[in-house]
Amino acid sequence: DGGITQSPKYLFRKEGQNVTLSCEQNLNHDAMYWYRQDPGQGLRLIYYSQIVNDFQKGDIAEGYSVSREKKESFPLTVTSAQKNPTAFYLCASSRLTGNSPLHFGNGTRLTVT
């Protein structure tokens, strides 16, 4: 079955460490996105990519970095510069023909202490 796989489901890190969250899709979607969700809040866009080797900042990109070396993969690195990294991180993808439905992975819950 096609879908979006995020790993790990739960991640614990000490303050000051960089951490990379994995996102892989086999839907053959061109566009991929990273969103952050804080408790009781909506989702906010961190980064997005419409094509391999290209990506753009979203609304809250500071303290994060991404890469898009393959169409299927869009890993997110939470750096030590991110002031409040503890959150639920959701990866999504969509076709790029016009606007099309957004599909989400199951998310990674990151806790930094």
Next chain:
Amino acid sequence: GIQVEQSPPDLILQEGANSTLRCNFSDSVNNLQWFHQNPWGQLINLFYIPSGTKQNGRLSATTVATERYSLLYISSSQTTDSGVYFCAVGGGNTGKLIFGQGTTLQVKP
């Protein structure tokens, strides 16, 4: 940027009841989607509906783009409908979406 406002913020229903959730947005959009987030955090796309009306089983949605609002109808609610319902909108052709704060629905047996 575009502002998205959802109402009500919280809703408690008895199983079998009907409900209407509303999404207002502040600017013209060409992309509007409704999502359901279950208690485990999974987000499921319910509708891609920049305009018009769609139905899927007990759920239906209507978007009146000229008046900048969308409605999600849930009929004969079930306990499995519980969770948070998000409206998300976008303009341009990047596929980027701005999410509302959500409506938290609890359906009691």
